[in-house]
Amino acid sequence: MKTSIDKISGQKNLLPVFLFFMLLEMVFFSYYGISRHFNYLTSINDLGHMDQAVWGTLKGELFLNSDAFNKPISRLGIHFDPVLALFVPFYLLVPSVVWLILAQSVAIPLTGLPIFFLARRVCQSEKAAFFWAAACLFSPFMMSAASWDFHPVSLAAPFIALAYLAVEKKQAIVLFAACLFVLLCKEHFGLLVIGFGLLWYIRHRDWKTSLSLILLGLGFIVVVMKVIMPAFSPTGQHLMMSKDLGQLSRYAWLGNSLEEIVINILANPLDILRQVFIDMGGLEYLVLLLLLFLCLPLVGCVFLLPGIADLLVNLLSANPMPRSIFAYHSVTLIPVLIAAGIYGSRRAGRLLKMAAVDRLSLIVLFITLVIGWRVFPFFSLPGSVVFWEPKRVFALHDPNYAMVRDLVTPDMSVSVQGNIGAHFTQRHEVYIYPNKVGEADAVVLRLDSPTTVNGGRDPGRLAALAHHLQMDPLDYLNSIRDLLSHEEYSRLIWKDPWLILLKGKSATRDVSSVMNKIAELELAWLKSDAAMNDK
Helix, strand or coil: CCCHHHHHHCCCCCHHHHHHHHHHHHHHHHHHHHHHHHCCCCCHHHHHHHHHHHHHHHCCCCCEECCCCCCCEEHHHCCCCHHHHHHHHHHHHCCCCHHHHHHHHHHHHHCHHHHHHHHHHHHCCHHHHHHHHHHHHCCHHHHHHHCCCCCCHHHHHHHHHHHHHHHHHCCHHHHHHHHHHHHCCCCCHHHHHHHHHHHHHHHHCCHHHHHHHHHHHHHHHHHHHHHHHHHHCCCCCCHHHCCCCHHHCCCCCCCCCHHHHHHHHHHCHHHHHHHHHHHCCHHHHHHHHHHHCCCHHHHCHHHHHHHHHHHHHHHCCCCCHHHCCCCCCCCCCHHHHHHHHHHHHHHHHHHCCCHHHHHHHHHHHHHHHHHHHHCCCCCCCCCCCCCCCECCCCCCCCCCHHHHHHHCCCCCCEEECHHHHHHCCCCCCEEECCCCCCCCCEEEEECCCCECCCCCCCCCCCCCHHHHHCCCHHHHHHHHHHHCCCCCCCEEEEECCEEEEECCCCCCCCCHHHHHHHHHHHHHHHHHHHHHHHC
């Protein structure tokens, strides 16, 4: 009778095939991400903040951020993601956001590699390993994360998958190393480490390692949430638990501290559950996550323990974006669900017959490909929803870009349009337009839309022009009319569609061509708005 290893070795080796697809996806994500940035679809709020944080650290200002509160502060008061410091040596070579884009483009597909080895070991099947790893590669949630700006949580995804493999192989040192890296990526990952500590004990009955992981996670939560972040926060507490900060106040509806939130949930569990699952759409989000993996994670439910952190963070958010299939927030939840699904498929296979493991994993891959095709976020496929709808795809050249960068020198403070802001964040002070107009040394605008979705006036509508500008498009145009009469900015540079206003004297200041451009855009955007309202 063959051993499990013999059974695997007797099968066709599918690892090279998976590696080919993984590398292909890395190349595609990298080119798409760079193209997206140079077609002005990135944002000062995400990529720009990360870029300034790395650049500031390089210059001696720890995780600098000037935009969030219209004054220079440390990003550690907004989010705890010191993993950004790892990019400082790369910025010493070439200070560019391209490093961040490339890192995310590699990390997301790389998540599938430990998944492949985990599935091959657990399911004792090369086919199942390939199907599960491919489901990770082509998961709509993972592809959506790759279509956004860089976020440090994306770097945690492959290490979460590696942590599951370490649990399976009983490699405590690898597990600790993976968990330590993950802790550098976001403040709520202390809960994830606690989950791995509990899982380790359930799997191996090793209380010493388990307790060490639990204490590591608890200590991290206490130090980061109660000491580090309050010390750097402008409000003295985690911003997302602070009131009156707009979309930043995602958890203030539950309380203004961890203690208040826990007490409120325990005191009113039924009301909280109704609000989260019914009023806030949490049930649809949860059902989608489970159906995507054929509900197999529920069969392997004990392996969901490390995912409690992300699930709670996404479900409890007053902002619905973390629950969207088009958002990046589930990127670290997907390897958790896949790992639980792998163990669930093995258990289901035992109840049926071993061939069922391959069939179940193939069905999961099929569901993934169908939904992934339907919501493909990068460009139009037949029958797909193109979420971003960029005006240009895979075009990298803007003939006036270098001229603009040369004019707006790093020593200037800048108020800059939201969707071009990440190109001007390597400076001490940068603010999203129209903040700091009149105080900033320069105002930098690009009178053009990066998307074909120009209708709608709500900045909360993801991927629309209002979202890219972070303001009502018509208010944006009216503000530029007012800006052209602003006495502080006497020097004007207009190179359609770039508009730069600088403090300083200028012999001539003809604004007629700029006003004509504004009128042209206003007419086009009003038509788009009317067409959207008619639908």
